[in-house]
Amino acid sequence: MNAAHRPTNAFYAQSGGVTAVINASACGLIETARRHPDRIGKVFAGRNGIIGALTEDLIDTSHESDADIARLRHTPGGAFGSCRYKLKGLDQHRVQYERLIEVFRAHDIGYFFYNGGNDSMDTAWKVSQLSETMGYPLACIGIPKTVDNDLPHTDSCPGFGSVAKYVATSMREAGLDVASMAATSTKIFVMEVMGRHAGWITAACGLASEAADEPPHLLLFPEIPFAEAAFLARVEDCVKRFGYCAIAVSEGLHDADGRFLSDMGTRDAFGHAQLGGVGQVVAQLIRDRLGYKYHWALPDYLQRSARHLASKTDVEQAYALGRAAVELALAGRHGVMPGIVRTADAPYAWEIGVAELKDVANVERKMPREFISADGFHITDRCRAYLAPLIAGEDVPPSRNGLPDYVRLKNIAVPRCLEVFTV
Template identity: 65%
Template sequence: MPKQNAFYAQSGGVTAVINASACGVIETARKYSSQIGTVYAGRNGIIGALREDLIDTSKESASAIRGLLTTPAGAFGSCRHKLKSLTENRAEYERLIEVFKAHNIGYFFYNGGGDSADTCLKIAQMGESMDYPIQAIHIPKTIDNDLPLTDNSPGFGSVAKYIAISTREAAMDIASMCETSTKVFILEVMGRHAGWIAAASGLAAEQEGDAPHIILFPEIAFEREKFLARVQRTVQERGYCVIVASEGTQYKDGTFLTESSVVDAFGHQQLGGLAPALAGMVRSELGYKYHWAVADYLQRSARHIASQTDLDQAYAVGKAAVEYAIAGKNSVMPAIIRGEGKEYSWSISEAPLEEIANQEKMMPRDYITDDGFGITEAGREYLAPLIYGEAYPEYRNGMPIYTRLKLEPVAKKLATGFKV
């Protein structure tokens, strides 16, 4: 029997280091060329498999693949497409099997968050039920840092670094002008149900009184009067107030401050507009001059300020995924395990997808101060190592050099297409 090929795809919102995981997969698979054939990548995630729109990574040079280490975004394209159950949409699964059979694909590597873990698990189960075994390995990635069974998620450390630095720099700007200008600055960051990204802003503070003065977490119910009182007191004491707010900030009854009826492909409500909403409260109740900003895609695409720790871990989980497949493992995810002791260390271990898919890891309460507006020393000790180290890309003419792949398509073997 000829050696089987592999399929790799990127899913969901991309990160500054997701391509490092791709690099880890492809470079490691090439080392095991006697056991794994060609690594095909899905153009735009799982959609690429459904459409039989595959990319032949063997056409990319070793230097181009190595260049993925310092290139942001998703080199092969990503998507938000959640597979329904086999009983709800059998046609998609039959199509995947058809494509995998046509291209002799026996290894499936899916790089994403909790919903992607669910997709990976379903594909492994599908292979068993449809008599076409697929070794499905999930590769963790999410800036939200909400995957269970792993100490942290690749992609988060770089976002945490970006937010911490941006908070400190913006705070210095506001402090230098607050006598005659802006009194309140609000930075809105991502984080639907878990406040990890907002929490990272707390690393900006070096001593008592430093910004951020208020952090809003999804885990802590928002109280309007309590919030406004803290803003007023901070301005009176410090001359200005810097606020970092998670987009998922919500009231006690669970409704978001800025709830929308629009949902994405995963069924998640579209969030946004929290910063101007908070600014409106400050203006109407306190009358302070304000400015606000939304980190949005900037926080997850900022490869120029990535964390070396994050980069190393992103590569390591891609590498481990291939090694797990070679070892015959299935329905697992390489998880990051934090070492014991004062000096930060980490290793990789396997975690079962049944305990990861569709699960979320929230901020522990003891990482948040009693008043709900900051991070504790325990929270700082957890977060700080994840932003360690600088992983700057090379520059030319003042701009970072990023890899552009050939993305050569694989010849289609099936007569019919598939509408997604």
Template identity: 60%
Template sequence: MANGTLLYAQSGGVTAVINATASAVITTARARRVKVLAARNGILGALREDLIDTSKEPLASIRALAHTPGGAFGSCRVKLKSLEADRARYERLLEVFRAHDVRWFLYNGGNDSADTALKVSRLAAEYGYPLTCIGVPKTIDNDLAVTDCCPGFGSAAKYTAVSVRECALDVAAMADTSTKVFVYEAMGRHAGWLAAAAGLAGQGPNDAPHIILFPERPFDEAMFFAEVKKTVERVGYCVVVASEGIHTADGTFVADAGAGKDAFGHTQLGGVASHLAARVKDTLGYKVHWTLPDYLQRSARHIASKTDLDQALAVGKAAVDYALKGMNATMPVIQRTADAPYRWKIVPANLEDIANHEKTMPAGFLRKDGFGITAAARRYLEPLIRGESPPPYGRDGLPKYVVLKNVAVKKKLAKFEG
């Protein structure tokens, strides 16, 4: 049995397969006879010394996490500042780690989480504390640098493509006497990966989605109206997919809700689909419907991609392997080795090459008119949504998901007020 404890935490918005990564982390560590604690509600749990003893969960429940959406241990949107500006909180983390003999810290999240893991690794080195920090990739936005794709994205992409195809059939059926334009809002603040995934729903020029709006291209309302009108006159209806982060040429978000910034410094966005729908109705006079899938995009485990699930499990296992090998300030990332047939493997990457970097779509993935995806984008995206791995269903017709007991570890330190 390895000496020390492994602490696992989840960060930011959860995904349909983040619990699969957690399952892989815990089962891999158990096989190596390593004790695993989980921080309740991400980094907040570590700061508050609110830790969960995963050994209290039966193996069947840990395995069931692989088909359960959400975040089994809770997550949070909390970003630690620089080591200098937030030193008290970083030192508190080390105090908690010492108290519970934490020698391996696995932080499952996106860009900001990679940054936190990197900073914790540097502080531990500064204080001479033996700690290995591993960033574990997760985000439906697919905007992590270095990795070819990110666990969580493939399932959200599959949900998006399937939903757009199904909605388009509905709109087509009603277009003669009812809805002419349908607007679907996809997540993606600065990177339009999910919006691009909607492009997989159709193959030909008249197939939905007819217009995709990306944050990588400035939004021109007049050009958009002209394209909508042209599509309705040609096809009979128009399906629009808009990324939540589309902005005008001066950088103003189309859906800026005017609510300031969140904990990560992100502008609070309002609802681009409802805005566009109102503008189309008022300007062109068409009957319009719109939808905001929001959390549905990231929680739809019932339609998860098998590729995505396999990759979520693989990074969880590799994270433990890397940690026990002492590969500090590292993240297991996905490296594509072939498109046809699709092949991939897990390789290590330095956190400093990932933290606070953002991967937007290559210019070659966007059509010249800016309203759709290219063949190159399709080659990249299609393998990521392939395969099905539905959860088990009960006699009530609903998926059988697991809820953990999440038994807390006894606290050893004074309450933290920071």
């Protein structure tokens, strides 16, 4: 799309819930852009995601040293700020999209990179459509990111492998703790993990168990409607056989009628039901019906921000996708998303593929039924073969005074030149 070869600036933004490796994608993107000064001028980042573009609150990353940009690869969170803000339909809220183009034109931006999940890919697709309609030369590239691992047309999503490693490790360690005390104390341990409609993170907990007596003994997936009687029978059997029962449950667990067990009755900025506390709901059910003492845990933000335990595979893929986004834009691609293509399981091998944004936007990839055991309470060997490479390897961040040494960028603003726009 950006036919002229004079240098134009790039816009990059982070969207949605951040991860342990989203900054690795930013690192890959910015470092690659800096290697092409003849094609890309400056990389501007949106402060707090797409809101930064709408309000003309742009960050000039050229003020950051090469060393600090490199440190992004080891730093969790969103270095430029993220947001949960979904642009509405192109027809009903065209003014917002036209504002984006106005800001891009004012700052000579010819490249648009949006780093996020399902809703973010929809935004990137809409922006690409509008740029064509308005005749504004803009290369629009989506960069996949979501701990939920639910984007289509990519074998895995950056952020997921590190969450998977964290929850599997936590389940194994907590399981040893509970097993130590089960004879005289807690017999039930429930860990609630993220995953509204897709049970990939719940499945990852299953990697901690390599034998029937090892935790987690039961997994509760959003793909499998919760059946109370069958579940309680399995819990009772586990306690009788092993002395305790460890369970991982997805926040999106629902009953046969589709009702979330933990619907808080409120909605987030994307209009999704806000969930929380299903771990306690399940644990209390066991207490009420079977009388067992329980503990439950909610890793919450800890699972997605645990850079100290990140998967090496995840870090490498996140960086590679940031780099690939720039390379695609420079090659003249538009309205696309780079993704991971698995070429082999053992030994694991992968390469970069490309998908059309229109085929990715607002599509959720759930756990395939063949990845879930016939009884619905655990994972299959096929699922293990898929998951295992994604948690492989260590990429320990540098430390200082006994703690991880993460970078905090200066994030110097670009001077505004347009009228104020209210979001």
